[in-house]
Amino acid sequence: MIDELRTPPGEAALVLASSLGAADPLAAAAALRRHGVPADLAAAALTQAELRRRAVAKFGPDAARMFFTRAGLEQATRVPVADRRAARLSAAGVRSVADLGCGIGADTLAFARAGIRVLAVEADPPTASVAAANAAVLGLAGLVEVRCADARAADLSGVDAVFCDPARRRGTGRVFDPRAWSPSWDFVAALPGRVPATVLKLAPGTDHALIPAGAEAEWVSVDGDVVEAAFWCGPLAEVPRRASLLPSRAVLTGSGVVAAPVGPVRRYLFDPDGAVVRAHLVAEFAATVDGTLADPQIAYVYSDAPAATPFARRYEVLDVLPFSVKRLRAVLRERGTGRLTVKKRGSPVDPDQLRTAMRLSGTAEATVVLTRVAGAPTALLVEPG
Numbered sequence: 001m002i003d004e005l006r007t008p009p010g011e012a013a014l015v016l017a018s019s020l021g022a023a024d025p026l027a028a029a030a031a032l033r034r035h036g037v038p039a040d041l042a043a044a045a046l047t048q049a050e051l052r053r054r055a056v057a058k059f060g061p062d063a064a065r066m067f068f069t070r071a072g073l074e075q076a077t078r079v080p081v082a083d084r085r086a087a088r089l090s091a092a093g094v095r096s097v098a099d100l101g102c103g104i105g106a107d108t109l110a111f112a113r114a115g116i117r118v119l120a121v122e123a124d125p126p127t128a129s130v131a132a133a134n135a136a137v138l139g140l141a142g143l144v145e146v147r148c149a150d151a152r153a154a155d156l157s158g159v160d161a162v163f164c165d166p167a168r169r170r171g172t173g174r175v176f177d178p179r180a181w182s183p184s185w186d187f188v189a190a191l192p193g194r195v196p197a198t199v200l201k202l203a204p205g206t207d208h209a210l211i212p213a214g215a216e217a218e219w220v221s222v223d224g225d226v227v228e229a230a231f232w233c234g235p236l237a238e239v240p241r242r243a244s245l246l247p248s249r250a251v252l253t254g255s256g257v258v259a260a261p262v263g264p265v266r267r268y269l270f271d272p273d274g275a276v277v278r279a280h281l282v283a284e285f286a287a288t289v290d291g292t293l294a295d296p297q298i299a300y301v302y303s304d305a306p307a308a309t310p311f312a313r314r315y316e317v318l319d320v321l322p323f324s325v326k327r328l329r330a331v332l333r334e335r336g337t338g339r340l341t342v343k344k345r346g347s348p349v350d351p352d353q354l355r356t357a358m359r360l361s362g363t364a365e366a367t368v369v370l371t372r373v374a375g376a377p378t379a380l381l382v383e384p385g
C-alpha cells in the first residue's frame with residue numbers, strides 16, 4: 001500500500017486525510033469517499049495520517065513526510081537516541097554499517113544522516129518498503145540500500161560495523177525470552193565474533209548476564225524514562241557501563257560492580273534516573289553527591305548537601321517515620337494534608353490503597369516516600385526541589 005500512497009492520487013488522498021484531523025474517523029472516511037478516493041486507498045491514507053500524527057513524538061517534523069507501519073512505529077528508536085548512536089559510530093571511524101532488522105528505518109536513517117552507508121536488512125516486505133520510502137523522502141536513498149531478506153543470511157563481509165535491534169514483540173505482547181526474539185539471541189550474540197564493531201539495541205530490562213564479555217553496556221533515558229539498553233562491542237567499547245540521559249546529554253560511567261557506602265538517612269534524598277539504576281551505577285552517582293544509601297538493596301541516595309545533579313531528582317527529608325498506617329495518618333492529619341504524592345522503592349504497599357487509608361481531608365500537599373532503612377519499612381516525608 002505504501003507504493004500506492006506514493007502515486008499522485010495516493011499523495012492527494014494522504015494530504016486530504018491529514019487535513020481532516022483525528023476527531024471523527026468515520027466522517028473523515030466519508031469525506032475521502034466524496035472526493036472519489038477508492039475505499040482501500042482512503043483507509044490506507046487515514047491510517048497513515050494517524051500514524052504520522054503519533055510519530056511526531058519520536059520523529060519530530062520529519063514525521064509529516066515519512067511512512068509508518070503500526071508495529072514499526074512502536075518499535076522505532078526515537079530520533080535523538082538514534083542520532084546520538086550514529087554520531088558515536090561515525091566518531092569511531094565507521095563508514096558503513098549493516099542494520100539487521102531495520103524496521104521502518106529509524107536507526108538506518110540516523111546512520112545515513114551521519115554520513116554512514118547503510119545496508120538495511122528487513123524480513124517483512126511491507127516494513128522493508130516503508131524503510132526504503134523513508135530513505136527516499138528524506139533524501140537519504142543514496143546512502144541506504146534496503147534489502148528485503150532474512151538477516152541471518154546477510155553477507156557482512158563488506159561492512160565496518162553491524163547494528164542489530166531484534167524484534168522483542170509478538171502481536172501486542174512483549175517477548176522477554178531472548179531465544180524468542182527475532183532474530184534470536186543465539187544469532188545476535190554471535191555477531192561480535194563476525195564483525196567486532198557491533199552494537200546491539202535491547203530492552204531496558206535486559207539481564208546483565210547477556211552483556212558480551214568486554215562489551216560496554218549503556219542504558220539510555222529520555223525525560224527520565226529508560227528507553228533502551230545498548231551493548232557496544234569490540235573496539236566500540238569505551239567503559240564497562242554507561243548511563244546516558246537525554247535531553248541533558250549527561251553521561252555517567254563506571255564499572256557497574258561497586259557497592260555504595262551505607263549510612264543513616266540524611267537531609268537530602270536523591271532518586272537516581274532509571275538509566276543510572278539499570279546500569280548499576282548508583283555507587284558512582286552517590287560519589288558525585290558525597291552520598292550514601294540507607295539500605296544496601298535500595299537505590300535511594302542520601303546526602304547532607306543539596307547538590308545540583310542531572311542524574312537524580314532531589315528531595316529534602318522533613319520527617320522519618322517507621323512505617324505504620326496509623327502513625328502516618330496522624331502525621332498527615334496534623335499537617336492538614338489533602339493531597340498526597342506517594343513514591344516508593346523497596347515497599348510492597350499499594351500507593352492508591354495507602355491514599356485511601358489516609359482518609360485525607362485538608363488542603364496542604366505532601367509527598368511521602370515508602371522505602372526501607374537498614375531493612376526496616378520506613379516512611380519519609382519529603383519536599384521535592
Ligand SMILES: C[S@@+](CC[C@H](N)C(=O)[O-])C[C@H]1O[C@@H](n2cnc3c(N)ncnc32)[C@H](O)[C@@H]1O
Nearest residue numbers: 076077101103105106123150151165167182183
Ligand atoms: C525492533 S525492530 C527494528 C526497529 C528499528 N531499529 C527502528 O528503530 O526503526 C526489529 C525488526 O526486525 C525485523 N526482523 C525480525 N527478524 C528478522 C530477520 N530474521 N531478518 C530480518 N529482519 C528481521 C522485524 O520485522 C522488525 O521490523
